[in-house]
Amino acid sequence: MIKQMIKMSTNSNDIILDFFAGSGTTAHAVIALNAEDGGNRKCISVQLAEPCDEKSEAHKAGYKTIADIGKERIRRAGKKIKKEKEGQLNFEGKKLDTGFKAFKLDESNFKIWRTDLKDKKELIKQMDLFVDNVKKESTQQNILYELILKSGLDLNVPTEKKKYNGKQHFSLDGGKLIVCLEDKITQKLSDVILSAKPEKVICLDKAFGKNDQLKTNTILQMESAKIDFKVI
Structure with a gap:
């Protein structure tokens, strides 16, 4: 029925x-x-x-x-x-898609900054915790889908995993968006992402570590290539 x-x-x-x-x-x-x-x-x-x-x-x-x-x-x-x-002729050449994705409502993969803290020691402690703002139990897949939602994209957006020299990034929506969730970004990896000519790139702030020079160079290179670059 x-x-x-x-x-x-x-x-x-x-x-x-x-x-x-x-x-x-x-x-x-x-x-x-x-x-x-x-x-x-x-x-x-x-x-x-x-x-x-x-x-x-x-x-x-x-x-x-x-x-x-x-x-x-x-x-x-x-x-x-x-x-x-199986065995039935399909003159239109269509492939039957019976797959599905299952999602569960959960908390953010990112730590939430507490605005209620007033004590100086507590604020310093919180700043230390936010050196890495990603929760320990978070997986790359969970972070990726959270960023997909926050970017206003469909959860079924075409996603391709790209690997380079032991590291990886995700190419979405036909290469328009690249998400890199590696714990450490190198200049070579940054160059590979730039060469893909996406419209937008998102990566983790912790990936630059204390290498401010690499971070500054990456920001300038993205701006020069007219790529919307977001660090979270």
């Missing part, structure tokens, strides 16, 4: 929002409908991490929350539909 409702009320490139995703019925229906008519509908499923009853079969099977059940259903639905489509 849900699949039929989506078919009647949406176009092939629409976005469907399910704010009470439950076990993922709507997402399942969207995947199935795309497989049927070659559509490119996207589905955003939102579900609180409501715990499953410890006595339930779902909990015994390893699903701690309703969100866990939903994610597993979407995985299985995608595999099943892909298998059903």
Whole structure:
């Protein structure tokens, strides 16, 4: 029934929002409908991490929350539909995409400056903590997606990992934005990023360490190349 409702009320490139995703019925229906008519509908499923009853079969099977059940259903639905489509001719050359990304609402990966501190010793201590303003438990992937959101980009923006001499950076939106989350930036890495000619570059302030000369040179080079350069 849900699949039929989506078919009647949406176009092939629409976005469907399910704010009470439950076990993922709507997402399942969207995947199935795309497989049927070659559509490119996207589905955003939102579900609180409501715990499953410890006595339930779902909990015994390893699903701690309703969100866990939903994610597993979407995985299985995608595999099943892909298998059903195997061997069928596709004259339009379209590839069925059943993948999905799962995000969890969480605190920022960056330390928050406390404005309530008045004591001189506490302020000095806080300044020492902010030599590295990234929380220890943060991963590059989590930081990247936070910066994607703060840059006003779609979470599905094309992202490519680029590696150079043991270091890496992320190229987004067809190379328009480059994000470098390395703990240490070298002149060679900076040159590689500059040569890509992005519109904007974001990197961590701690990556320059105490090398003020490299930081100043990088800022001047970015300005000369008319690249919007942000250090966080």
